[in-house]
Amino acid sequence: MKTDRDLARQLASIERRGYPAYKSLRGSYDMGGFTLSIDHVQGDPFAAPSQLSVVVPARTAGFPRPLFDAPHRKVALEDVLIRRFAQAASRVSFKVGGSGKSGLLATSRPGPEVLARSACEVSRDGLITLRFEAGLPAHGRTVDARACERMLLDLVPRCVDEALVCDDRALAVAQRAVDLADDQQAVRDELGRLGLVAFVADGSVLPRATGVSAKPLKGARPFASPASMRVTIDLPHRGPTSGMGIARGITLIVGGGYHGKSTLLRALQDGVYNHVAGDGRELVITDATAVKLRAEDGRPVHDADISLFIGDLPDGRDTHRFSTEDASGSTSQAAGVIEALEAGARALLVDEDTSATNFMVRDALMEAVVSGEHEPITPFVERVRDLWEQAGVSCVIVAGSSGAFFSVADAVIQMDRYEAHDITERVRRVCADLQAPQTPRAVGFALPQRERRVRIFGIKPQVRGGRRGSDARIKVRVRGLDEFSVGGGSVDVRLVEQLVDEEQTSALAQCVRCAAARGLLDGAHTAGDIVATLYAMIDERGWSAWSEHGDASCGLALPRPQELFAALNRWRATG
Structure with a gap:
């Protein structure tokens, strides 16, 4: 050398x-x-x-x-x-x-x-x-x-x-970070044993400084668990640590506007990742497979079985194999649920504010005016209990205007001036006093059984000097957290809300390029096979496995498998 x-x-x-x-x-x-x-x-x-x-x-x-x-x-x-x-x-x-x-x-x-x-x-x-x-x-x-x-x-x-x-200083900094990681991992391990979707430690600071800042809000009220939902976990370094445990099942988060409902949900969706000391959310820990769902008007959908939520379309299209280049809000959210389950999600996070209303609920008056036989959409509220009881998929839902989810919820948290209150029993009493109707369950619950295969068009090497082989290169471009393109196609990920770092987007682009270069996108492989293959490669060979020229460089951060599924599902050929 x-x-x-x-x-x-x-x-x-x-x-x-x-x-x-x-x-x-x-x-x-x-x-x-x-x-x-x-x-x-x-x-x-x-x-x-x-x-x-x-x-x-x-x-x-x-x-x-x-x-x-x-x-x-x-x-x-x-x-x-x-x-x-x-x-x-x-x-x-x-x-x-x-x-x-x-x-x-x-x-x-x-x-x-x-x-x-x-x-x-x-x-x-x-x-x-x-x-x-x-x-x-x-x-x-x-x-x-x-x-x-x-x-x-x-x-x-x-x-x-x-x-x-x-040296002494570096050792102290590293030891503190590793001790925190030990505690975070201990909470993750305890979620399953305690039957929890998430844990929010007392003293956590959930609000951010601004809507575009990741820094904690100075002077914010520290989080305190309702006594009825408080659990204590004995951590290896911090010792007994108390906080709110959100049990598996269906949890509703309610409250007035600007009282912290969406702030709590945002902390939960980001809780799939560990955070550094001082962030305020170090011990906000969520099931690592949880997926935040929302409506995505205009997104493409490829060969998705959305029949659990949408059927008998007026134009006769088969919703067992539904494809479109321009999905509506309700159709995109239905596809999002199915794709999340395909990606292994054990919990779904939903905010009413970013959801399609006609996908979420359908009230009795609308049912009386437009009968069910003329409505192809089965609302989410009529499927959510079966998602939990038959498929084992929990849901945490923020609701501010509709009470339709009260009768299907296992727990109801009210956010009041950023304070969390367990109002489950009060909700049940109110529903009984007002003789509120029970939300019906839709019949015929059945999850898709077929394994969807992925076929992506438009990824072609850029040929230099009229030759292929070693001179052919698949061109990759990344536009921050919003979009990336590979060859002659692109993926819009701006509404994939659990992508938190531009380097994750860059890694997704390299994943798609790598999958194309290895012939994994030819329609013969399932999405699960593709994702498993790519993650096995990086486990065996490190970052060089996803690098274009075999030599790894800085600039990539590991996305979750759920976001790789999301990228494959949102491919749009442009070339």
Whole structure:
């Protein structure tokens, strides 16, 4: 392997040459305590930054094995290392100047969620691989070798020493993060034993600073569980911890406008992920398979069996194999339920405000005016009990205007000025006093039995120089949290609400590209087979399994299988 001296000599030899001369640096260099790899070099200083990585041996890094000897601990430690390296890099980024992105040093910058990311991997023996971006310095489009030498031989080693080598401070930060991950994992393990969909610890801060901020609201009222719903879980580090346990079954969240109903539901939908200390929702833990449902007018639906909710359409279309490029609100939500079940959801989260009214309920007066024989939609309220009792799927529903769900709910939580109250018994008394009619159950409950196969059109390699083979490339573009495209098709994910990080969207795009490249989208494989294959690949080979050129780079975060199902189900061919 070449050394840091070789790198310095190579840099000197390309001083003031054209920017493409930087490509001669590709390779690995022994920097003494770690290895620096220059994996991909940008085409010019204004292009996307170069991709680099450092590999720090376990004996140099020195983080104790108990910090990464279980999957949840490993992810927590990796998250700490990414954040530390990002902070160190931000202090020296652009210390050397130049054109375009010259001098940039950066890696992933995580939000409050703790996600597995391609930016860092800790191996079983404690070896650390940290991937980052660098803007190799230039004046105009001419190599600035002296500035690059300072960046690669001085600033990068400084970041490695500050972020990836264990000292007392790093050990304390990592230990706190791993201890929290232990506690979070303990709650997740207890959900099943206690028969809970979710747990919201007393003292949690649920409101966010603004509608577009992930930071907790300063001065917000800490959450307190109703006494009747309080459970106590003995955590390995925090000890006995009390909070509200939402039991499996059907839970209704009600209350006036702006009293915290949707805030609680949002915390629950984000509770499928672990959060960092200080977020306020560290111990808001939800069944990891829970799916937030909503209406998505205009989304495509592919070969979905929505007959549980919609049948006998006037145009005669078969709702056992329903497809459309422009679904209505009710049809999209019906498809969303079926797709969530296909993705293994054990709990559904629904907010009346973002649902199609005619999908959720149908009152007696409407039934009297438009008889059931003329209405193809079976409302969700008439299926929700059977979803729980026959399929074992729980539901947490926010309702603010319709009382139709009262008679089918197992528990009712009222949010009053952000305080939670268990009003289940009061609701039952009121319903009895008013002789409120029982919501009927629709007949003929049967979940789809066939395994839906996925066939996606429009993904074709972009051919360079008129040749295929190694010169063919499937083009991928990602537009934040909203959309991604692969080849000649795209996926709109802006209403897939449990995607929380742009790097998850990037990972979904690479998943679809990877599946297409391996012939998994030809209609011969089920969605479950495709998802299982892709996750098995990353389990066996790490992030390189989903990388286009075999070398992993920073910029990907692991989505849940449920969001990969959602992406496959929303494919729209555009080419």
